[in-house]
Amino acid sequence: MSAVLTAPERANHTLEPVRGPGPTPSPVLEVRDLTKRYGPGCDQCLELTGPEHNRTTCPACGTVVACADVSFDLRPGRTLGIVGESGSGKTTVLRSLYGDIEPTSGSAVLHTPDAPGRDLFTLDPQDRRRVRNFEMGMVYQTPRQGLNFGISAGGNVAERLLAANWRQVTRIRNRASDLLDRMEIALDRMDDMPGTFSGGMQQRVQVAKALANGPLILLLDEMTSGLDVSVQAGVLDLIQEIQHEANIALIVVSHDLGVIRLLCERALVMKNGRVVERGITDQILEDPHHPYTQLLVSSVNS
Amino acid sequence: MIATTPEPAITELPTYNYAFLDELSKGAIRRAMLKAVAIPGYQVPFGSRELPIARGWGTGGLQLTLSLIGPGDVVKVIDQGADDSVNAVNIRRLVERTAPDVTTTTKTAEATIIQSRHRTPELPLRNDQLMIYQVPLPEPLRVIERREAETRRMHGEGDYSRMWVALYEDIVRNGKITRAAGYPVLVHGRHIMSPSPIPKWDLPRLHRAQNLSLFGAGREKRIYAIPPHTTVVPLAFEDYPFAVESFAGKRCAFCGSEDTFLVATPDAEGHSIYTCSDTAWCASQIEREEVSPS
Numbered sequence: 327m328s329a330v331l332t333a334p335e336r337a338n339h340t341l342e343p344v345r346g347p348g349p350t351p352s353p354v355l356e357v358r359d360l361t362k363r364y365g366p367g368c369d370q371c372l373e374l375t376g377p378e379h380n381r382t383t384c385p386a387c388g389t390v391v392a393c394a395d396v397s398f399d400l401r402p403g404r405t406l407g408i409v410g411e412s413g414s415g416k417t418t419v420l421r422s423l424y425g426d427i428e429p430t431s432g433s434a435v436l437h438t439p440d441a442p443g444r445d446l447f448t449l450d451p452q453d454r455r456r457v458r459n460f461e462m463g464m465v466y467q468t469p470r471q472g473l474n475f476g477i478s479a480g481g482n483v484a485e486r487l488l489a490a491n492w493r494q495v496t497r498i499r500n501r502a503s504d505l506l507d508r509m510e511i512a513l514d515r516m517d518d519m520p521g522t523f524s525g526g527m528q529q530r531v532q533v534a535k536a537l538a539n540g541p542l543i544l545l546l547d548e549m550t551s552g553l554d555v556s557v558q559a560g561v562l563d564l565i566q567e568i569q570h571e572a573n574i575a576l577i578v579v580s581h582d583l584g585v586i587r588l589l590c591e592r593a594l595v596m597k598n599g600r601v602v603e604r605g606i607t608d609q610i611l612e613d614p615h616h617p618y619t620q621l622l623v624s625s626v627n628s
Numbered sequence: 629m630i631a632t633t634p635e636p637a638i639t640e641l642p643t644y645n646y647a648f649l650d651e652l653s654k655g656a657i658r659r660a661m662l663k664a665v666a667i668p669g670y671q672v673p674f675g676s677r678e679l680p681i682a683r684g685w686g687t688g689g690l691q692l693t694l695s696l697i698g699p700g701d702v703v704k705v706i707d708q709g710a711d712d713s714v715n716a717v718n719i720r721r722l723v724e725r726t727a728p729d730v731t732t733t734t735k736t737a738e739a740t741i742i743q744s745r746h747r748t749p750e751l752p753l754r755n756d757q758l759m760i761y762q763v764p765l766p767e768p769l770r771v772i773e774r775r776e777a778e779t780r781r782m783h784g785e786g787d788y789s790r791m792w793v794a795l796y797e798d799i800v801r802n803g804k805i806t807r808a809a810g811y812p813v814l815v816h817g818r819h820i821m822s823p824s825p826i827p828k829w830d831l832p833r834l835h836r837a838q839n840l841s842l843f844g845a846g847r848e849k850r851i852y853a854i855p856p857h858t859t860v861v862p863l864a865f866e867d868y869p870f871a872v873e874s875f876a877g878k879r880c881a882f883c884g885s886e887d888t889f890l891v892a893t894p895d896a897e898g899h900s901i902y903t904c905s906d907t908a909w910c911a912s913q914i915e916r917e918e919v920s921p922s
Contacts, residue, residue, distance in 0.1 A: 451785045459789075474790075481797045488796065489789035494866045495799055517800050 353399040353437065354542050354575050355423070360396040360432035362418050365389030367430075377597040377618060382413065392418040393599045396432070400543065403569065405576040407590030407607060409583060409622070415599040416579040417467070420545050422447075423577070424464045425454055436461065438542060459489040463536025467548040469528035472535065473520045479506065479531045480516040486538035505534040509564065526557035533561070537568065544569070546578045550585055562588060583626045587611060595619045647694040648726040653677050654695040657851070661692065661842060664853035669815030670783070671766050671850040679846075680722065687846030689743045689762035690719055696741060696758065699729040704739035709747040709889070709905035719743065736908050746809070748830035750888050750909040753839035755856055761824040763845040766852065768812045768822035788820055792863070799868055808873070814861045815854060823860075829872045829889040834860040880904045883913035 363371065368387040375382050375391045383390050393415030400406055408416045422429040423446065434446040438461055446457060466472035473482050483502040484492075492498050503513050509530040520528050529549055536544055546565070550558040566589065569576055578589050586593055586607060593610055595603040595618065602616040614620045645651065653675075660674035679687045697703060705720045707713035711734040720732045733739050736749040743760045753759060769779040772790050782788065791812060798805050805811075809825035813834070823831060824843055834841060834854055841854040854860060864870035879886045881901045888909060892900040904910035 451781075455785045455787055474793075477793055477797050478800065480800065481793050484796050485789050485793045488792035489787070495796065496867050498796065 351401045351403065354402050355400040355437070356433075356435045357400070357419075357423070358397045358433045358435075360419060360422060360434065361394045361430050362392040362415075362422055362427065363389050363394075363430045364392060375598065376600045377602050377616075380598060382415075382599050391599050393422075393596070396594075396596075396601055398594060398601075398604070400575045400577065402542065402575050403573040404592070405569065405578060405590045407586035407593035408577065408579045408596060409581065409586050409593055410596035411622075412581060413598075414596040416581075416596055417547055418599075419596075420464070420547050420577060420579050423543075424462060424545055425458045436542075459486060460539050461542045462545065463539075463541040463543070464545045465529065465532045465536050465547065465549040467551060469520060469525070469532055472532040473528060475519065475521050477519075478517045479511065479520050479523065482520065482531060483535050483538050486535055490539050501538070502534075505538060506531070508568075509534045510560075526553050526561065529553060529561060530564070533565065537572075540572065541574065543575045543577070546576065546580075548580055550580070551582065558585075565589070583611065583622065595622070644726060646727060647697055647730075648679070648722065649677055649691065649694050657691055657695040660851045661695070661853065664842070664851045665840070665855050667819070668855055668858050669819030669821040669852060671852045673849055674851050676846045676849040681718065683847040684764065685715060686719060686743070686745060686762040688844030688848075688851070689745070689760050689846075690722070690844075691846060692760045692842050692844040692851065693719075693723065693741055693743045694726075696760075697723065697727050697730050701727075701730045701740045702738055703730055703732050704734060704736065704742045704908075705732070706742065706744040706747055706749070706906075706908075708745060709891070710907045712907065715745070734908050735912070736906075737912075746825050746827075747889070747905060748826055748833050750904070750906045751912075752833065753837065755838040757839045759837075759839050759841040761826070761841065761843045763822070763824040763843045763850070764847070765810070766822060766843065766845040766848050766850040768810075768820050783819060786818065791820055795863060795865070799865070805864070805868065805870075811870075812863050814859075814863060816858050817861075820863070821852060821854075821860075827873060827889055828862070828870070831860065831862050831870075832872065836860075875902070878902045880910060880913075883910045883917070885910070885913055 366387055367389050368384065370386045371384040371389050371391055372394055374384050374386060382392065396419050398406060408419060410416050421427045423434055429447055436444050436446055436457060446454065449457065464472065480499065480502045483505055484498045487498050487501060503516055506516055507513060511527060511530055520531055550561060553561065578586065580586055590607050592605065593607045594601050595610065595616065597618045603610055603619045610619060611623055614623045657674060660672045664670065664672045676687065677691055679690055681687060693703065703720065703723050705716040707716035723730055724732055736751040739757060741758045741760065742749065745762045767779055769782055769791060772794050773779050795805050809827055810822050811828050811831060812820050813823055813831060815821045823834060836857050836859060838856055840856055843852045862870040875890045878890055880888065880890060880903050882903055885904055889905045890902040891905045892902055895901050
């Protein structure tokens, strides 16, 4: 079963990434000073916004600073949590990395076995798309963002394989059914439309799609927020299993401290577009320093 | 040759330019064509001109023809394989009347410029012949994406996975790719192109052809091209390969050809009669038999 996820066949990439568990693996992704602004921007934007002012809109020019100066390293097989209230810029960070939105400044250097040290934000659009298809997978908050509801569940998974130049229907179907089976989707539902699936199933199809090409990095954006607790637990279990089998680096965005505590060794706490606290998840939760984190932790515990 | 009543050339009137379009328009269209030749399969936007026929009736192809013809050219116009339909006759007459030193023909081998609606001649073309296709819907990705900005991004990034998924879904639902006319092709290994609604039968003749093929969509304002010797590969899967229409066991009722694109017409008893779609090819086969009866 694990062969499904650890040995992805790549039409273009013949090099199989070495993902052995080491003591301190070198980072697969180095994000530095990631900033996303909506609006013209002025000299005071960064000084007049942020947690100390409790706002993201610059009072001088009206620019929205969705996130600013976000930096972190992501290592293979490890999980980074990003936690924060809604509007704190968590999703902006994730979508900038995946390539859905264009960041204003900053860099994100991706190290892959076959091409070390490429900055995602300066790649040309074709290479950017290739990185997005081969090296990354994204699970969106709502299935409608991540799945095409006009095509079957199998077709949604097949889309990623076709993007990787798979050109044999039988092989595509085998791989897609392996992935869906792993996600506990009944195979007789493979050719059904995602619209006929339950919410939990839709999210699992999204995960199968994101994992299709054996990505190095998997991005999860509030993927459990629409699910009930028991389904949540099942999906999270599956993701952890797969992560350990294939040594995937995970970024988990959530406003749910329980999810972060369960999945992530390290976490960032964001507020008003800034990182206010970072470190080992348990330390942050046991001994929060920033007032916002203290509030967050106490409101969950009470 | 089909007889038409002789009419005075319109150029005798001072209001009409040679070949109807003014020289600046012709220049602009020719520049768009050059760009199209430089980027095989890429749809070049152009300012589609008004013509004395309605958009959707071949104005794209006609603008290319009118921009290219000059003294000594021989023009052939095909409408669904036939030279004698109203549309084809009218386009030929417009050419004759506005460009007096250009002649028209129905014979494929004699033509220097062939304008066609939805067929490629059965006779392989030479490198001194130009093939011009009238195109109703130039965007092959329109069936899966209705936003123009998005289809342009997909072409720009070579992001064709959704086009492939559409073919995959077709196979899953129907057991084969059901698309018949306007079957998508990959040109020069880069751009997915709609070959205008020519039947699958004609696609192999576009691959590494001797001649230059030009495509004009007047209503949609796009020009694209396949330069000579360019690879044109129909999209297909390794285990579901591309196949042309099969006419096994059928032959043309007029000329007896077995290896041409046949069309069925019902006879009085309700049976189908098969005849060549390419009437010029059919006529040439009959002529050859009459010259040398076997």
